[in-house]
Amino acid sequence: MPDGGNSGVKAGIGDDCSILRIPAGRELLVTTDYSLEGVHFRREWHAAEVAGHRCLTRGLSDIAAMGGEPIAAFLSLALPPKLPQRWVDGFMRGLLKLAGESKVELAGGDTAESPGGVLADIVVVGSVPKGKAVLRSGARPGDRIYVTGELGGAAAALDLLFSKERLDRDLFVRHFWPVARVGIGRSLRQKGIASSMIDISDGLSPDLAHICEQSGVGAEVREDAVPRARIGKAAREVGLRFALHGGDDYELLFTSSKPVPRKIAEVKVTEIGRVIRGRKMILLDAKGRRRALRPAGWEHFKR
Amino acid sequence: MPDGGNSGVKAGIGDDCSILRIPAGRELLVTTDYSLEGVHFRREWHAAEVAGHRCLTRGLSDIAAMGGEPIAAFLSLALPPKLPQRWVDGFMRGLLKLAGESKVELAGGDTAESPGGVLADIVVVGSVPKGKAVLRSGARPGDRIYVTGELGGAAAALDLLFSKERLDRDLFVRHFWPVARVGIGRSLRQKGIASSMIDISDGLSPDLAHICEQSGVGAEVREDAVPRARIGKAAREVGLRFALHGGDDYELLFTSSKPVPRKIAEVKVTEIGRVIRGRKMILLDAKGRRRALRPAGWEHFKR
Numbered sequence: 001m002p003d004g005g006n007s008g009v010k011a012g013i014g015d016d017c018s019i020l021r022i023p024a025g026r027e028l029l030v031t032t033d034y035s036l037e038g039v040h041f042r043r044e045w046h047a048a049e050v051a052g053h054r055c056l057t058r059g060l061s062d063i064a065a066m067g068g069e070p071i072a073a074f075l076s077l078a079l080p081p082k083l084p085q086r087w088v089d090g091f092m093r094g095l096l097k098l099a100g101e102s103k104v105e106l107a108g109g110d111t112a113e114s115p116g117g118v119l120a121d122i123v124v125v126g127s128v129p130k131g132k133a134v135l136r137s138g139a140r141p142g143d144r145i146y147v148t149g150e151l152g153g154a155a156a157a158l159d160l161l162f163s164k165e166r167l168d169r170d171l172f173v174r175h176f177w178p179v180a181r182v183g184i185g186r187s188l189r190q191k192g193i194a195s196s197m198i199d200i201s202d203g204l205s206p207d208l209a210h211i212c213e214q215s216g217v218g219a220e221v222r223e224d225a226v227p228r229a230r231i232g233k234a235a236r237e238v239g240l241r242f243a244l245h246g247g248d249d250y251e252l253l254f255t256s257s258k259p260v261p262r263k264i265a266e267v268k269v270t271e272i273g274r275v276i277r278g279r280k281m282i283l284l285d286a287k288g289r290r291r292a293l294r295p296a297g298w299e300h301f302k303r
Numbered sequence: 304m305p306d307g308g309n310s311g312v313k314a315g316i317g318d319d320c321s322i323l324r325i326p327a328g329r330e331l332l333v334t335t336d337y338s339l340e341g342v343h344f345r346r347e348w349h350a351a352e353v354a355g356h357r358c359l360t361r362g363l364s365d366i367a368a369m370g371g372e373p374i375a376a377f378l379s380l381a382l383p384p385k386l387p388q389r390w391v392d393g394f395m396r397g398l399l400k401l402a403g404e405s406k407v408e409l410a411g412g413d414t415a416e417s418p419g420g421v422l423a424d425i426v427v428v429g430s431v432p433k434g435k436a437v438l439r440s441g442a443r444p445g446d447r448i449y450v451t452g453e454l455g456g457a458a459a460a461l462d463l464l465f466s467k468e469r470l471d472r473d474l475f476v477r478h479f480w481p482v483a484r485v486g487i488g489r490s491l492r493q494k495g496i497a498s499s500m501i502d503i504s505d506g507l508s509p510d511l512a513h514i515c516e517q518s519g520v521g522a523e524v525r526e527d528a529v530p531r532a533r534i535g536k537a538a539r540e541v542g543l544r545f546a547l548h549g550g551d552d553y554e555l556l557f558t559s560s561k562p563v564p565r566k567i568a569e570v571k572v573t574e575i576g577r578v579i580r581g582r583k584m585i586l587l588d589a590k591g592r593r594r595a596l597r598p599a600g601w602e603h604f605k606r
Contacts, residue, residue: 010330011436011438014439014517015369015436015438015439015440015517016334016364016365016366016368016369016439016500016501016502017332017333017334017365017366017368017369017371017429017436018332018333018334019330019331019332019369019431019436020330020331020332020333021330021331021433022325022330022331024327027313027322027323027324027325028322028323028324028325028331028428029320029321029322029323030320030321030323030375030377030410030411030426030428031319031320031321031411032377032379032411032412032413032424032426033379033413034379034381034413034415034422034424036381036415036417036418036422037418038418039381039415039416039417039418040415061319062319062320063319063320065319065320066318066319066320066322068320072333074333074335074426076335076336076337076379076424078337078339078342078422107333108333108334108335109335110335110336110337110424112337112339112342112343113342114339114342115339115340115341115342115419115420116418116419116420117418117419119337119339119381119422121335121337121379121413121424123333123335123377123426125331125333126320128322130324133314133318133320133322135314135318136317136318136319137318197319198319199319214317214318
């Protein structure tokens, strides 16, 4: 159950600032994420609703990764003068539908004329009980490493888009309609399960590297344990490189020394390795051979 | 004196979200403002430090207009691949210098590659005692209308820039180094002087129109009472149209039914008219002739 019920937007759009109430005993979470046309989305690939949905998902996912409750979103939106109004309407429809489902109020932002392409910057404000935010810095040697859901689906779809394939949005759901794991993040925080947490927005390898860096630890990942997404009509399993390095999945990566349920809120949770001393990230193959796991992110897929 | 001393940044850059503490008894203020190359600034007109300074000023000024205390800033910055690093360094230097002077911590943000031009979105978070934010909606018929400082200096400089004049930054301070009136806004709120307030970012006429709209009132402005900026080597007074419609001055416009000091924190405060019933904005000339004051903003100066 949400425990941020007392927070809320007291005054939204229409004044110099928006006014929010944060209940005593809670700390504030703030995250900002760009969604730029030609960088994070393309109008020929992503329908307006999809672009709006993905824009807000980026912010919600950061709140999820702290174990927080989202409260309000702020959208800075710059639009090219000749953009059809129906595109803007679609973008806002996609964003506001997700905001409604997530009980997040769009409480302000800015608008401007864009010198080129649609430029969106989403700010999401949330809260968490004082001192309870799940940080990237809490992983300890011996902790096990877990991920929610399956990985690589979003990046594998992107790869197909680059190959000029036309994709059915409903068969590539994790690319077009990603889901921020807000409820799962909150549950992991409330139950004190996660010692550290991050959302997989850049890719498993770079995001695990962030955990290692902030916690001062290393990691050992079992290649065959990494849950790979199935995509398309044939429900084909994605290649390992997409699961290891592909971004935009918005699953949660966390570490824990405690018993972890195999499912949380109907979503599979998979143990993929363990936290080790040192600073290295190691990949173990099925035969037990070890090689370095190097952070390679979304940029990997740019062409 | 600042009264937000207990607020602060608990965790800044380096996690999924930044964590802020807001003391009990205070409400949160949030504002976001784009500074886009080619729209809000031009690299050939505005040195990197100036662009960074003006970027943060936009956000601080919105906090000032609520009578709030700024706490933290978040910067989403997208940069073209070929932008010289020294430009980025200069931009950050200008922004961080002002942040330091304003006791605002840069607590997070996002970075991205820009598809065209420097794109900055500044988020400023502040706080104000519960229920004490000065809104746009509090103006009542009979209140007097006041502005801080002098108007039109920023827009008149912009007009000269459009005419291809090269300007000495130190002679056109209000354009290149605008000052958000945070201390004055806070003082007006603490003393309960302002019934409504807004910052003059779009221009006196459009910003006064926002007050009228949100308060459900009209306004009568005495043309010869509007304080006009003096610019350039000759300290020439700017034309009336700049003072009435020019943006980017970041002075405060407020209404009050109480005695108002002629100076606050060394800055002149000038009575320029009064709030009236109805919804019309009227301009009175020196001979007492009345004409409609129509909102005309910054766009007015685009060529």
